[in-house]
Amino acid sequence: MDGRTTAVVEASSLGLTFPAGDGDIVALSDVNLTIDKGEFVSFIGPSGCGKTTFLRAIADLEKPTSGTLTVNGQTPENARKDRAYGYVFQAAALYPWRTIEDNVALPLEIMGYGSADRAERVRRTLALVNLSGFEKKYPWQLSGGMQQRASIARALSFDADLLLMDEPFGALDEIVRDHLNSELLKLWARTEKTICFVTHSIPEAVYLSTKIVVMSPRPGRVTDVIVSTLPRERPLDIRETPEFLEIAARVRDGLRAGHSYEEVV
Amino acid sequence: MDGRTTAVVEASSLGLTFPAGDGDIVALSDVNLTIDKGEFVSFIGPSGCGKTTFLRAIADLEKPTSGTLTVNGQTPENARKDRAYGYVFQAAALYPWRTIEDNVALPLEIMGYGSADRAERVRRTLALVNLSGFEKKYPWQLSGGMQQRASIARALSFDADLLLMDEPFGALDEIVRDHLNSELLKLWARTEKTICFVTHSIPEAVYLSTKIVVMSPRPGRVTDVIVSTLPRERPLDIRETPEFLEIAARVRDGLRAGHSYEEVV
Amino acid sequence: QDALTLQLKWVTQAQFAGYLVAESKGFYDEENLDITILPGGPNIAPEQVIAGGGADIIVAWMAAAMSAREAGVPLVNIAQPFKRSGLMMICPTESEVTEVADFPGKTLGVWFFGNEYPFFAWMNKEGIPTDGSEGGVTVLQQSFDIQPMIQGQADCISVMTYNEYGQALDAGYGPDNLTIFNYTEMGNDLLEDGLYVMEDTLSDPAKVDAYTRFVRASMKGWQYALDNPDEAAQIVVDMDDTGAAELAHQRYMVEEVSKLVDPSDPALDEATYDRTVKALMDQAIIKAEPEGAFTTAVTDATN
C-alpha cells in the first residue's frame, strides 16, 4: 500500500466536466495536487468551486473527464474497492431505522467484520467521538451535532488510512465546533491518518491543516496552496497568535482573489 | 406608531413553554429586554437556547405563556396586523411556483400595493441584494445564497421599520457573508430601521450590532447583554482592532459560561 | 361413476328444480353418475363455459345456443324438458299499452346477454323497428328485476312467469292492472332451457350413454319435483349456496314451472324446433340453417 511513494492522493491536470442541457459545467479544471501520507489538507473556496467534486472524485463517486488521479498509487476505483478511505458527508446521512450503534456498525457489516470485532470497534469509535451511552438511541433522538459526530464515528470505525471529510462541522455552533476541531486534531496526531477536509471557515482551515488548498470557481481551479508553518501541537488559543492571523490573512486574500462577487454568490 | 416611547420591542419577565408529551419544554424564561428604535441587536447562543423562539414571539408566531411583550407599544398580534415588521426566516422559504420577482412581490400583493408601485419596489429591492437580472428565474434555479438574498429582498420590499432576521447568512460562505454584512450595515445606516438579528457567528454579531444579547439554554435565558462600543461606521477591517477582539472575547466568555458542552451539542 | 358438470343458465332456483331434486334425492347416484351443478348468473354465459371445457352439459335457450353454434361453439340439443316459454312482456295500465299496436313510441325493457332473441324475433314478426327509427320502440337493457316498471323507467318490462312476474304480483300488480303479452300464447316462443352438449362428444358412445342416464335421472327429478312441490322448494332453498332463495318464492316458482315442463317426455318437438330456427333466420340472428343441431339419440335411449 505504501509502495514506492508516500503520495496518498496524486492529481495531475485533473479535469471534471458535468454534461448539462445548456452547456457543460466545468467543475474542475487542470488541478494538480499531491497529498502525502499523514497530511491534514483543508480545501477552502466559494460555494460551487468544486471542493465536493474533488473529494468525490478521490472517492470514485465521480469520474474525472481528463487528467489522472491516483489514490494510494492505484485508480480511485480500485482504492474504493480496497476500502482505502472513510468518507464523512456534508449531511450526517444516518439511517433513521438504525440505532446509533447499528449505524456505526453498518460499514463493518458490509465489509464482513465478525460480530465480536464489530461490537468492540463500535464501542471504541463511539467513545472516541464522546457518544458512549447513546448506543441504543435513534438518530432523531440526537441533536444535529451528535448526529454529525456519529457519522464521523461511522467513517472511523473501519480504520481507513485516508479520511475524506466534506464540511463535517458546517451545521454546528462555534463552541461545539471548537471542541470537535481539537478532538479531530488529537485523533489525527494519534493515528497518523491522512485527512482531506472541506470547510468554509478560514479560522477552521488554518487551525486544523498542514496544507490549505484555496480554490476558485468557474471553472474550479486550485489558486493557492498554503503550507502551514504552525506547529503540530495546537492549543485553541493559537488562533490569536500573529502567525495564525497572518496565515488566515493569506488565505483570505487568496479567496478574495478568486472571488468576483457578482458572478459567484 | 412612535408614540410616547422609543422602545420598539419590550419584554418583561417573558416566559414561553412548549407543552410536550414527557414534560414541558421551557424555551424562554424570565427574559427582560428592551430594544429601542434604530438599534441593531444580535442574538447569539448555543443551539436550542430560544433565539428563534424569541423572534417568533415578537412576530406573534408563538404566544408567550407568561410575562409581557409589546411591539411598538402594542400587542404582538396588533403589531403583526399593522404589518410592523419584516421577517427573514432561517430557510429562504421561497415559493417554488413563483419566479423570484413574484416571490418578492408576494407581500406587496397581499398588502394591496398597486401594480406600478409593486414593480418599482421589486426592482429596487432586488437591485439592493444584487439580484438584478434574475427576476424571471425560479427559486430552484438559484444557488442557496441567492435564494437567501431573495428572501431578504422580500422582507425589505414593503419597508417595515422593524426587521427580524433569523440566521439569514447561515448558509453562505465567508466572502459572500462579509459582503452582505456590510450591505446590511449600509442599509441599516441609511434607513434607520430597527433590526433583530440571530447568528451563530461571534465576529458577525460583534461586527454588526449595537447590542449583543447572549443567551443560554435549558431554560432559555438572557445571560448577558453587551452594548457595543464600536462606532456606527464600520469598515470590514475593524474586525482586526483590539476593541473588536475584546468585545468578541467577552461574547465568547458569555457563551462558554452558558455552555456545558456535554449536555448541549 | 361418470362425472359430469352441469352449468345452469341462472342462479340456483326452482327453474332448475328437476336437476336439483335429482341430485338431492340421489337419482343421479342411482344412474351411477357424479353430477356437479354450477349456478349461473347475469355475467355467466353457459355457451362460453362449455366452450372453455368448464362444463359438459349446459342449460340454454335455443336461440342463444344456435347463435353460439354459428360463432364456433358446436352445441347440440340432447333434450328439451321445457315445452313452453315462460317469457312475457307486461305493461302496467299507466303505460296505456293494451295491444301490440300501442308499442310504437314506447320504452320497452329487454334482457340482453343472450336473452334478447325472442323479443327481437317478435318485433321483427310484427314489423316494429327497434333501431330507434320512426314508428319504432325504444329498447332498454333491463336489469333483472321489476324495478324499471315500479320506477316508471320503462313502459313495459320483460318477466318470466315463474320469477319476476311473481315479484310483480307481490308488489300489487296483477292481470287487472297489467297488459300481459305471453310469448307462448302469441305463438312466439323460442325453446327455452334445453340441455346442450358439444357435438364432438356425441361420437363417443360412452358419453352418449352417460348423457342418457343423466337425462333419465333428471326427468325423474322433474317428476318428483312436480309431484312434491313443497319438498322441491325446500330442496332448492337448501341447495342454494348464496342463501338468497326464499322458500315462498321458490314454492311459487315450482308451481309456475310445472306449467312449462313435461316430465314424461324430454324429447325435442321438431315442429317447435323448425319454427324457432325460422324465426332466428328471419331475423338474421343466424345466417344458415343449422345442421345436426339436435339429436334424438339421447331421448330415444331414455325410454
Add this chain to the structure above:
Amino acid sequence: MSRTLSMLQLYLALIAGGCGLLGLAASLPTIGAAPLMLIFFAVSALSLLRLVLPWSFWLDGVLAVLGAWALIASLPAEGLMPLHHWLALIASWAFAWLFVERLAAAIRAGKLPETGTGLVIPLIFGLALIVIWEVVTRGASVSPVLLPAPSAIATRFAASTGILWADFVQTFIKSVIPGYVIGCVAGLLVAIAVDRSPFLKAGIMPIGNFMSALPIIGIAPIMVMWFGFDWQSKAAVVVAMTFFPMLVNTVAGLNAASTIERDLMSTYAASYRQTLMKLRLPAAGPFIFNALKINSTLALIGAIVAEFFGTPVVGMGFRISTGVGRLAIDLVWAEIAVAAIAGSAFYGVIALIERGVTFWHPSVRGGRT
C-alpha cells in the same frame, strides 16, 4: 461489442442463438416448408458468433422483427403450430428483449438520444406482447370464444368503428366526462370547506375513508335504480367513485405547505383567502393532480360497470356484457381496447397538464433542488 454484454444479456443471447440452432436442426426434415422460418433460424444460429465477433444490437432488433414476421407468416390456418416453431417464438422474444436491454444501455451511456428512442422501448415491449398473444392463440388453436387473436380483434375493430364510436360517445363523452368533472370539483370544494373546520375534518375524514372502501360495484345497481337507465346514473357512479379520492388527496395537499411557508403568510397578516389562493392551493397542486390521475382510470371503469346494470342499448359496458352473452368476444375485446386507449389517453392528458402546472415540483423538474 461482445465484451460489453451483461450477464442477463449473455443469457438472452445464448437462449436466442441456441433456440435458433435447435430450430434449424428441427427444420431440416421439412426443409422448404417455411423458407422464412428457415432463414430466421439460420441467422439466429449465426448470431452465436457474437461471442467472438462484434454484433450490433440493431441486428438483434432486426432479428426480433424477422422472427415475428416468420412466425405470423407461417401460422397454420387450422390446427396446431409445428412444435419447433415455438422455438422461433422463444428466440424472437429473446432477441426483442436483448434489443431493448442493449438499447436502454446505449441510451443510458448517452450513445443515443433520450427523446424518440426512449419511446421505442415501451412500444417494442407492447408489440412483443401482442405478437406472443397472436402466435399463442393461433398457434395453439385457442378457441376465439375464449380469447380471440389480436388480428381478429383488429379486424373486428376496423369493421365496427361506427358502433365503437357510438358506444364511446355514450359512455365516455356523456357519462365519464360530466361525472369526472362533477366528482372532482365537488371533492375539491368539500375538501376546502372541510379544511377550514377541524371539527368537520375530524368528523368527515374517517367516514370518507370508510366510504371510499365501499365497493362501487354495489353502488351501481342502486344508482341505476335512483337515476334511471341513461347516462345520468353512470355519471352518478363516476361522481361517487371520483369524489373520495379527490377529497382525501386535497385535504392532505392543503396540509402540504410547510409551517415556515405558512408563518410567512402570517407575518404579512394575510387573510384566509389570500393564504389559500397564494400558498395552500398551489402547494396542494401535486396532490390534486395525483387524485385527478387516479380518477381518470377509475371514472371509465365505473361508467362501464354501471352499464352492466341497465342501459339504453348503446354504450361500452352494454356492448361488452351483451357481447359476452352473444359470444361476440372479438367485439368485446375491441371495446376493451377502446377503453384501454381512451383511459390511457385520458391519463396521459392529465399527466401532461400536470407537468405544465406543477412544473416547479421536484418530481417534475427532475429532482435537482
Add this chain to the structure above:
Amino acid sequence: MNRILPVLTILLAIIAIWYAASVWMNAPWQTRLNERADLANVPFTEFVAQTWAQDKPVLPSPHQVAGEIWNATIALEPTSKRSLAYHGWITLSATLLGFAFGTSLGVLLAVAIIHNDASDRSLMPWIIASQTVPIVAVAPMLVVGLNAVGLTGLVPKALISMYLSFFPVVVGMVKGLRSPEGIQLDLLRTYDATPWQAFWKLRWPAAMPFLFASMKVGIAISLIGAIVAELSNTAGGGLGVRLLTGSVNGQTVQIWAALFIAAGLAAVLVAVVGRAEHMVNRRMGVRA
C-alpha cells in the same frame, strides 16, 4: 374523546339525512300502494313509518339495513349459507390470497423496474394501461379461461384481486425503493457494497413507509377485486354473490347490508395493515 365527538356528530347528521331521503325516495311508491289499497288520508307520521318499512324500498331506512345486518350475522350460525359472516369469510379468503399475490407481484415488478433499465422504460406505461382495462368486463372471460386450464374456486377470484391490487404496490414501491437520497447510496458505494447489500440495508427499509401506504390502498382494492370476481363466479357464495342475488331479486335491503359488511370488512383490513405498520415502525425505531 375529541376524536369521537366529531365523527359521531357527522354520523348522526348522515343518518338523519338518510332517514329523510328514504321518506322522500320511497314516497311515490308508497303513495301508489296506498291508493291501490284504497287507503286515503294516511296520517303523515304513519306514512313516514310506512316508507321506512317497505319490503323492497328504493332506499332502505337505516334501521332496516341495521336489522338485516344483525339478522344475517349475529342472529345466524356463522356456517349458515344465509349468514353474511359466512359469505364475508369466503370473500375475505379470496381477498387475502389475492392481496398476497398482488403485493408480491407489485414488489417483484418494482424491484425489476429499479434494477433494470429496460424494465424501467418498458413496464410503467403498460402497467398504467393495464389499469384502464375494465376488469369487470374481463373478469367473466377470465373466470371461464382459467376454468379451461383447470383453475376454479378461490384462485380465479384471487387472481382478479391481484390484478387490481398489484398496481398501488408497484407505484408505491418504485417510489419507495428510489426514495434513498443520492448521498445515502454514495455512502454504500464508499463501502463498496454489493447491489444486494444496498437493497437490504438501504432500499428495502427506506421503502417501508411506502409499502405500507400502498398496502392500505391495495387491500381495500383487493376486496373490490374479490367482489367483482364473484359477480362472474356465483358458485360458492361470497359478498359479491349476495350483492348480485340481491340485485336480481330486487332485494334492496340485502344489497345495502352486503355493501355495509363489505365496507366494514375493508375498514377492518385497512386497520389491520395499519396495525402491522405500527409494529414494524416500532421495530424500526420510527419516531412516534
